[in-house]
Amino acid sequence: MDLSYILNELGEERGNYFNAIAPPIIQSSNFTFPSVDAMRNDMHYEYEKHFYTRGNNPTVEILRKKLAALEGAEDALVVSSGSTAMSTAILANVQQGDHIVSVSKPYSWTYRLMTDWLPRFGVTTTFVDGTDPANFENAIQPNTRIIYLESPNSFTFELQDLAAVAAIAKARKEAGQEIVTMIDNSYSTPLYQQPIALGIDLSLHSASKYIGGHSDLIAGVICGTNAMMKKIFHAEYMTFGGIISPQNAWLMIRGLRTLELRLERSSQSALQVLAFLENHPKVKHVYFPFSKLHPQYELAKRQMKACGGLLTIALNTGQIDRVDAFADALQRFLLGVSWGGHESLVFPASVSFSRTTDTPNANPDNFNKVRLYIGLEDPAVLIADLAQALEMV
Ligand SMILES: *Cc1c(COP(=O)(O)O)cnc(C)c1O
Numbered sequence: 001m002d003l004s005y006i007l008n009e010l011g012e013e014r015g016n017y018f019n020a021i022a023p024p025i026i027q028s029s030n031f032t033f034p035s036v037d038a039m040r041n042d043m044h045y046e047y048e049k050h051f052y053t054r055g056n057n058p059t060v061e062i063l064r065k066k067l068a069a070l071e072g073a074e075d076a077l078v079v080s081s082g083s084t085a086m087s088t089a090i091l092a093n094v095q096q097g098d099h100i101v102s103v104s105k106p107y108s109w110t111y112r113l114m115t116d117w118l119p120r121f122g123v124t125t126t127f128v129d130g131t132d133p134a135n136f137e138n139a140i141q142p143n144t145r146i147i148y149l150e151s152p153n154s155f156t157f158e159l160q161d162l163a164a165v166a167a168i169a170k171a172r173k174e175a176g177q178e179i180v181t182m183i184d185n186s187y188s189t190p191l192y193q194q195p196i197a198l199g200i201d202l203s204l205h206s207a208s209k210y211i212g213g214h215s216d217l218i219a220g221v222i223c224g225t226n227a228m229m230k231k232i233f234h235a236e237y238m239t240f241g242g243i244i245s246p247q248n249a250w251l252m253i254r255g256l257r258t259l260e261l262r263l264e265r266s267s268q269s270a271l272q273v274l275a276f277l278e279n280h281p282k283v284k285h286v287y288f289p290f291s292k293l294h295p296q297y298e299l300a301k302r303q304m305k306a307c308g309g310l311l312t313i314a315l316n317t318g319q320i321d322r323v324d325a326f327a328d329a330l331q332r333f334l335l336g337v338s339w340g341g342h343e344s345l346v347f348p349a350s351v352s353f354s355r356t357t358d359t360p361n362a363n364p365d366n367f368n369k370v371r372l373y374i375g376l377e378d379p380a381v382l383i384a385d386l387a388q389a390l391e392m393v
Contacts, residue, residue: 001069003070003191003260006066006069006070007066007256007257007259007260008257010065010066010069011061011062011063011064011065011066012062022250022254023059023062023250023253024058024059025059025246025247025249025250026057026058026059026246027246027247028053028057028246029052029053030051030052030053031050031051031052046233046238047229047230047233047234053243053246054238054241054243055233055238057243057246057249059246059249059250059253060078060243060244060246060249062249062253063078063249063252063253063256064076064077064078066253066256067190067211067221067223068223070189070190070191071185071190071194071195071196071203071223072190072194072196072197073196073203073223073224073225074224074225074226074229075223075224075225075226075229075230076221076222076223076224076229077221077222077229077232077233077237078207078219078220078221078243078244078249078252079219079220079221079222079237079242079243079244080218080219080220080242080243080244081206081208081218081219081220081242082107082184082186082204082205082206082207082208082209082218082219082220083107083109083110083206083220084220084240084242085204085205085206085220085221085222086106086107086109086110086113086184086204086220087109087110087113088222088232088236088237088240088242089182089202089204089222089232090110090113090114090118090146090148090182091236092228092231092232092235092236093145093146093180093182094118094121094123094145094146095123095145096121096122096123097122097123097143098122098123098143098144098145098146099123099124099125099126099141099143099144099145100114100118100123100124100125100126100144100145100146100147100148101125101126101128101136101139101140101144101146101147101148102114102125102126102127102128102146102147102148102149103127103128103130103148103149103150103151103153103160104127104128104129104130105127105153106148106150106153106184107150107154107184107186107206110148110150110184114127114148125148126139126141129158130149130151130153130158130159130160131158131159131160131295131296133160133161133164133165133168136160136165136168137168140168140172140177140179142177144172144177144179145178145179145180146179146180146181146182147165147168147169147179147180147181147182148182148183148184149162149165149181149182149183149184149195149200150183150184150187151183151187151193151303152187152188152289152300152307154187154310154312154371155287155312155349155369155371156287156312156369157187157287157288157289157294157310157311157312158296159289159296159299159300159303161299161303162183162193162195162198162199162200162303163198163199163303165181165200166181166198166199166200167199169181169199169201170199180201180202180228181199181200181201181202182200182201182202182203182204183195183200183202183203183204184204184205184206185203185204185205186204186205186206186209186210187308187310188304188307188308189205189209189210189211189259189263189308190203190205190223191259191260191263191305192263192267192304192305192306192307192308193303193304193305196223196224198303201224201225201228202222202223202224202228203223203224204220204221204222204223205220205221205223206219206220207219207220207221207252208220208338208340209338209339209340209341210259210262210263210266210308210340211252211255211256211259211340212251212252212255212340212341213255213258213259213262213340213341213342214251214255214341214342215338215340215341215342215343216251216341217248217251217252218248219244219248219249219252262342262376263306263308265376266308266309266374266375266376267306267307267308267309268379269309269374269375269376269377269379269382270288270307270308270309270310270311270374271290272379272383273311273372273374273379273382273383273386274286274288274290274291274311276383276386276387277311277313277386278291278293280390281316282315282316282317282390282393283313283314283315283316283390284313284314284315284316284368285313285314286311286312286313286314287311287312287313287314287369288307288311288312289304289307290304290306290307308339308340309339309373309374309375310339310371310372310373310374311371311372311374312369312370312371312372313369313370313372314365314368314369314370315368315369315370315393316368316393317364317368317393318364318368319364320350320353320362320367322392322393323348323349323350323367323368323370323393324348324350325392325393326348326370326389326390326392326393327346327348327350327370327389328392329388329389329391329392330346330385330386330389331385331388331389332344332377332381332382332385333345333346333372333373333382333385333386334346335347335348338373339373340373341375342375342376343375343376343377344372344373344374344375344377344382345372345373345375346370346371346372346373347370347371347372347373348367348369348370348371349366349367349368349369349370349371350367350368350370353366353367372386
């Protein structure tokens with residue numbers, strides 16, 4: 001199935017709605033039946049039939065089909081946020097007393113789930129440096145049930161070798177230990193990295209980033225086998241009810257129409273910005289998987305089709321107020337978290353440091369990093385803006 005078909009046609013049964021090009025927003029909480037028999041029949045197939053919108057809604061269903069096809073997965077579930085996607089996938093695959101091996105520094109709220117929340121139920125996590133697959137292997141215990149990945153891993157974009165980690169889990173499975181591998185694939189989107197093809201079981205997304213793409217919604221995606229999606233649907237998905245509204249599903253379908261174009265623009269512009277920053281005297285280091293200076297450049301080329309628009313720079317300064325001044329001086333990058341929308345963003349690591357109490361003793365490497373998201377603006381405008389702001393350093 002080609003990408004253009006997925007983005008423009010798949011799942012859209014236009015004959016059912018006046019041959020309208022844009023699908024309808026089925027803003028209905030429930031669905032009715034012509035007879036008791038019909039109701040009885042559908043009740044047991046809520047996963048694919050239309051019964052109640054906390055289960056399967058027709059607008060959301062179109063989106064599920066597209067997202068699954070993009071990932072090369074059998075099915076997908078769309079949930080209320082990226083955080084819901086990560087926590088649901090994890091909770092669905094652990095029991096009391098189980099163990100997780102996770103890449104060090106996963107997304108902040110995933111980390112909190114693993115360190116603060118899961119221990120309440122006897123589930124423990126070992127965090128490992130993910131740059132060497134052997135570290136995952138060595139951390140596996142008899143009760144390990146999940147290997148959790150996030151590649152590339154923000155702020156500095158270390159990678160994990162997805163095929164190698166999948167092979168480690170597969171070997172354990174063959175020896176009788178069920179280990180589910182899962183990855184937070186938000187950075188790359190299914191267009192630039194296809195973890196399932198590399199042997200990973202579940203691919204998870206914050207769709208609030210590129211997939212939504214317009215900084216106007218929060219959503220998450222879980223992709224995997226039919227069996228796994230059904231298992232999650234009939235437990236965590238229906239019980240917690242962390243669903244997406246039909247309205248937001250419709251916005252995501254609209255966002256998908258231009259996903260390929262938006263990514264291409266963001267990615268190409270990021271390469272231009274990278275070329276400017278790599279040679280700039282005020283920039284100490286640039287973190288970007290497709291930079292030749294990235295220690296895992298070869299792996300990046302092997303398992304990713306391209307990078308999106310996220311990159312981090314370390315500024316050549318030991319003074320936190322210069323980092324703040326740089327970010328404050330940017331006119332065309334808005335100060336904010338997140339990424340994946342039309343607008344360029346700047347997120348300085350210095351926000352978590354106090355200018356008055358932390359500076360004297362702090363190691364500059366802790367606060368000199370600034371994450372940039374390159375949006376859809378003219379790259380020449382963005383480079384000119386960076387050039388003037390770097391004067392502050
Ligand atoms: C934003 C983000 C999340 C959380 O997603 P929300 O949609 O904000 O809940 C998880 N992982 C990564 C890598 C993210 O960037």
